[in-house]
Amino acid sequence: MLIRPFGWNEFWIIVLAAQWTIALSVIAFAGGGLGGLFIALVRVSDAKWPRLAATGFIRVFQGTPLLMQLFLVFFGLNIMGFGINPWIAAALAFTLHAAAFLGEIWRGCIEAVPSGQREAATALGLRYFNRMRYVILPQASKIAVAPTVGFLVQLIKGTSLAAIIGFTELTRQGQIINNATFSPFLVFSTVAAVYFLLCWPLSVLARRMEHKFSRATKR
């Protein structure tokens, strides 16, 4: 096997692979956001069976490894006749994963809105949809920003597991370059540095917002 040195060219190949990590994270976050809102609303609804189903969905996703969720979707799509496609499998698995976690985070935020708000809205004659739309969700969303950004960091890091099912994102590109150059120290330091540059600003942002929020609500 021909071993080529780790140079600028290899460095840029790794850095540019971050676009697939970002793309996968954006898809999962958008899909997971929609699914998570639905799950959170079902979780706080009065309908017993849907509520139990949503709770079960969250428990299963929080009680099993992300890697296994990824494998089950990957092989599950295959036996349902969709063929092996890492893109679709990764997008679907991370969307479901994000929906479960965001659903649980946002449920907590909705429940953190004082119950007097809901009662007052009901007393003003607002029905469920308008009550949620104009009274509960705007207040809950303020509480939700910091933990949601925190979860986004977790999601970006989680997309690295897509490398294991052969999706060529940042980590997989690092493995490929490592196989060609055999400089694991440089390669994985570069990969880690790119993840750090993606995640660290978000972590700092989440921490600042949490700090600001806890000061604003302190009496």
Add this chain to the structure above:
Amino acid sequence: MYEFNFAPVLAGLDRLLVGAWLTVQLSCAAMILGLALSILCALGKTSHIAPLRWLIDGYIEVIRNTPFLVQIFFIFFGLPTLGLRLTPNSAALLALVVNFGAYGTEIIRAGIESIHKGQVEAGTALGLSKLQIFRHIVMKPALRTVYPALTSQFIYLMLTSSVVSAISADDLAAAGNDLQSATFASFEVYIVVTLIYLGMSMGFSAIFSVIEKAAFKYPLSR
């Protein structure tokens, strides 16, 4: 329509259970060592030596903002170029300890900060030694405060440990990979493996709540 075939999975169930046992051992060992590392780092963050504090802060930020998979690749493939060669299982343990330490430090620090300064002063006034104060007045109530956060971090650690199968350690996920390539019943194998993980995380949750009731039953401060 696909026909499920669980027979080869059930035939290899003993191998999965051996893997599950290693996952439990690996997680418990990583938890204990990681907790010791967390306490040391949390103490170090209260130190007067600024470079030590910066070093610990840097460690926490780097670990928390990079994926575990990259950390384990770095340890397993990167460290040998510096002359430190590890077996897959010990690389897995090292990676889990280093990873847990970063999250644990923040949890322990939050616990220590929850102890009122007057408590420590009262301990000094009673003539307790520094070590006694740290053990009985700071650490024990602090651990009780952060117990829920620590236990959920442990469950998260156990689930994360499935990633060590990527360097062929002998854990449950790796046992699943082996069985999968031997039987080709991929979906069935991973369904069973996932259920074992689910059972383990539910089991540990139950054990932790029993321990909480037994160990921390003395009354909370008013």
